[in-house]
Amino acid sequence: MPMTITEKILAAHTGREKVEPGELINARVDLVLGNDITAPVAINEFEKIGAPGVFDRERVAMVPDHFVPNKDIKSAEQAKQMREFSRKHNLVNYFEVGVSGIEHCLLPEQGLVGPGDLIIGADSHTCTYGALGAFSTGVGSTDLAAAMALGETWLKVPESLKFVFNGELKPWVGGKDLILYVIGDIGVDGALYQAMEFAGTAIEKLSMDGRFSMCNMAVEAGGKNGIIAPDEITRAYVEGRCKRPFKFYQSDPDAGYARVYHYDASLIEPQVAFPHLPENSRPVSEAGQVEIDQSVIGSCTNGRIEDLREAAKVLKDRKVHKNVRLIIFPGTQEIYLQALREGLIEILIKAGAAVSTPTCGPCLGGHMGILAKGERCIATTNRNFVGRMGHPESEVYLSNPAVAAASAILGRIAGPWEVL
Amino acid sequence: MELKGRVWKYGSDVDTDAIIPARYLNTSDPAELASHCMEDADPAFPSGFKTGDIFVAGKNFGCGSSREHAPIAIKAAGVSCVIARTFARIFYRNAFNIGLPIFESPEAAEDIREGDEVMVDVDRGVINNITTGKTYRFAPVPPFMQQIIAAGGLINYVAKKIEAGRGN
Numbered sequence: 001m002p003m004t005i006t007e008k009i010l011a012a013h014t015g016r017e018k019v020e021p022g023e024l025i026n027a028r029v030d031l032v033l034g035n036d037i038t039a040p041v042a043i044n045e046f047e048k049i050g051a052p053g054v055f056d057r058e059r060v061a062m063v064p065d066h067f068v069p070n071k072d073i074k075s076a077e078q079a080k081q082m083r084e085f086s087r088k089h090n091l092v093n094y095f096e097v098g099v100s101g102i103e104h105c106l107l108p109e110q111g112l113v114g115p116g117d118l119i120i121g122a123d124s125h126t127c128t129y130g131a132l133g134a135f136s137t138g139v140g141s142t143d144l145a146a147a148m149a150l151g152e153t154w155l156k157v158p159e160s161l162k163f164v165f166n167g168e169l170k171p172w173v174g175g176k177d178l179i180l181y182v183i184g185d186i187g188v189d190g191a192l193y194q195a196m197e198f199a200g201t202a203i204e205k206l207s208m209d210g211r212f213s214m215c216n217m218a219v220e221a222g223g224k225n226g227i228i229a230p231d232e233i234t235r236a237y238v239e240g241r242c243k244r245p246f247k248f249y250q251s252d253p254d255a256g257y258a259r260v261y262h263y264d265a266s267l268i269e270p271q272v273a274f275p276h277l278p279e280n281s282r283p284v285s286e287a288g289q290v291e292i293d294q295s296v297i298g299s300c301t302n303g304r305i306e307d308l309r310e311a312a313k314v315l316k317d318r319k320v321h322k323n324v325r326l327i328i329f330p331g332t333q334e335i336y337l338q339a340l341r342e343g344l345i346e347i348l349i350k351a352g353a354a355v356s357t358p359t360c361g362p363c364l365g366g367h368m369g370i371l372a373k374g375e376r377c378i379a380t381t382n383r384n385f386v387g388r389m390g391h392p393e394s395e396v397y398l399s400n401p402a403v404a405a406a407s408a409i410l411g412r413i414a415g416p417w418e419v420l
Numbered sequence: 421m422e423l424k425g426r427v428w429k430y431g432s433d434v435d436t437d438a439i440i441p442a443r444y445l446n447t448s449d450p451a452e453l454a455s456h457c458m459e460d461a462d463p464a465f466p467s468g469f470k471t472g473d474i475f476v477a478g479k480n481f482g483c484g485s486s487r488e489h490a491p492i493a494i495k496a497a498g499v500s501c502v503i504a505r506t507f508a509r510i511f512y513r514n515a516f517n518i519g520l521p522i523f524e525s526p527e528a529a530e531d532i533r534e535g536d537e538v539m540v541d542v543d544r545g546v547i548n549n550i551t552t553g554k555t556y557r558f559a560p561v562p563p564f565m566q567q568i569i570a571a572g573g574l575i576n577y578v579a580k581k582i583e584a585g586r587g588n
Binding site: 024037038040041044045048049050051066067071072074075078122123124126138139140141142143145146149150154188189192193219222224277364365366383385386387388392 | 433435437438441442443445446447448460461479480483484485486487488489492506508509510513514517518562564573574575577578579581582583
């Protein structure tokens with residue numbers, strides 16, 4: 001019986017030859033994840049279970065990243081609860097401020113997720129790891145608590161959708177643009193409960209960082225997971241990095257899909273998603289005159305080294321517009337260091353950017369870049385809901401890093417070709 | 421079980437930032453979360469709400485972040501249940517796990533108006549709009565979800581599983 005890559009990974013973690021869409025399974029998890037917002041709730045629930053300990057102290061990752069460095073006393077208490085729990089249970093993968101970073105940039109970088117893995121995390125963007133050919137999905141805190149105790153979770157095997165991108169990408173078009181384009185096409189619930197598999201010649205050539213951006217936003221189409229079949233690009237990333245054995249799975253050629261979408265990748269332009277849903281995407285060239293107050297480059301979607309390189313390419317020897325605050329936050333300390341070594345940070349600061357320590361802060365309106373009433377922001381983040389980055393009457397526009405950088409220079413939404 | 425209350429009607433794609441803005445996620449205290457439930461999206465809600473009232477919404481209710489604080493805020497505010505055309509995946513799981521009753525019924529979600537009096541007969545699978553006299557059926561709860569509910573939520577379900585394991 002032919003299976004998709006998602007079905008194969010789920011079957012392997014259930015000890016079965018095959019699984020079918022719609023089936024409920026109890027699956028073994030390779031890693032579970034919590035952050036400083038979701039872990040405190042999970043820890044409280046975990047204590048109620050009365051389990052002797054976590055199922056495996058190497059497979060429970062705790063990443064303080066949302067409100068750290070602690071933004072206020074309450075956040076400090078939450079981070080402390082997480083730290084103390086990690087110490088009590090001797091968790092190997094607790095990441096303190098200073099060595100930490102944004103969870104979905106950090107865990108792949110640290111070799112804690114690999115091809116063929118099954119991962120759940122109490123964060124909706126856990127779907128990012130599908131870029132490595134893993135099955136990964138977001139859950140809530142109670143699900144995390146149960147998985148910390150049992151080392152397994154219940155899942156409904158999703159139907160799969162396939163998105164095939166053939167053709168050569170235009171300049172300045174990357175994974176972020178492809179996923180915004182898809183969400184614009186199918187809507188914010190266009191893949192509700194389903195697996196989103198990305199394939200085609202454009203995906204085969206897409207870098208790892210571009211693939212992370214794509215799979216990261218599967219949840220913004222309602223998807224359960226995003227996934228890309230592992231190949232030589234994946235192998236180059238995981239070899240020597242991955243701390244556990246990994247396995248490459250591929251979809252069978254005759255596997256069943258609920259629907260297959262075909263796109264001519266050569267026709268897709270850099271995208272901007274207008275307020276207040278990620279599905280409101282359109283080409284930058286059709287954005288019109290939209291003045292901005294702030295530009296944010298970073299997050300679990302676009303906080304990786306390639307994203308910073310792209311931003312620096314646009315900002316080199318140029319200045320941020322006098323009416324704009326440009327805030328750049330690298331995804332991890334390692335990415336930050338790499339950007340330093342490459343001279344990118346100097347370029348960004350000379351252009352007038354505020355470069356921040358890794359944090360999820362601005363993306364979710366937590367801290368480090370909140371918007372006032374009526375303000376507009378272009379951001380390489382993943383959500384532009386009402387009030388997402390601050391005041392309910394502020395606005396967020398989503399784009400790739402080059403567009404966010406060009407917009408910071410011109411003070412309005414712009415393509416990089418307008419400044420280069 | 422019967423749930424009865426006055427309806428607060430919302431549109432489609434109500435996201436978890438609207439249900440509980442991230443600026444309040446520095447606490448997990450249900451009462452505190454409840455006091456900010458829907459405050460940006462519906463300023464009338466905090467003052468006009470009565471315990472037992474019901475949310476009725478369009479498609480993809482609870483989309484966005486995985487924050488369990490969203491269903492916790494709704495439940496702790498005293499909302500007796502949420503009826504929607506569809507629910508976002510993580511919200512759906514979270515609601516069951518924490519014991520917030522939710523029901524999928526496209527017809528009810530379409531028809532029912534703000535301020536209607538509605539009664540849900542959970543066991544019979546029927547939603548009754550007392551104001552208009554119309555009734556609707558909702559999608560049956562999957563058997564595994566029923567097991568979780570019968571156990572008193574996921575945590576009790578897991579605790580029993582672990583307890584049973586110790587006996588072996």
